[in-house]
Amino acid sequence: MPTEFFDIERTSDATRVIVRGTLDVNSAPALSESIDGIVAERPTKVVVDLSGLDIIDSSGVAVLVKLYKGVRGVGGTVVVQGARDQPLAIFKLLRMDKVFAL
């Protein structure tokens, strides 16, 4: 169920996960639940749009890793776009900028 922190859009060629504001220990669990649904659909491509994301913590990173692993695990690809500022710094610190090709 999308919240003020994220939306999920399904197009003919991809599932788009649009995250905005704060993805942290308080907001990540709702996205985590939705990720279970996305992975169950066995998508071929998931695009994660982080251009509206201002702040992330390790719980937020964990849920994005869960998405990445889950989609890859069912044979799909994950494209992460638009990370900037504090979230990008955290991805770099955790060496996930290379995994997510940021």
Added chain:
Amino acid sequence: MGAPSIRLTVPGTLRHRAIAVRVVAEACRLVSRPQDADGGRSENGAHLAPGYDLSHPFDAAFVSAFAEIFNNIAIHAYQRRDGGTIEMAISIAGDGLIVEIRDQGQPFDIDAVPMPELDSLPEGGMGIHIARALLDEVIYEPGPPNLWRLVKRLEPEARQASTAS
């Protein structure tokens, strides 16, 4: 870095995390951009955005680290239960920020916390690593009360840029 301190006590739950984070973010701004500290206005006179402003790397680093430690206390020390408190003492100096945090929760052995294996894309265990990587000092003394001491100094070049703008 002797300085007047700000003291804040909040319930040790994730529901109250944003209050503590916002106060730390504002304290960071007093260090990184003291010229803006005129009652919440930016240098062009506009009120700051409703969210906290992490555009300065010092602020982003300290707030990121502090948030991880708060998570750790609420989730692990207090095991997500109500009733505990988190006492904060924030000391601001011209060249840095010290935040001391005390809680009465379950202590742990910080030296036993393993480094996350980043190459395997961990889904947990990253919080203390983030805090240690972003701050100059992260000291933990098991209690009760458990004591965290978080310290970060403003890099000289950042200080010059801050005062020049």
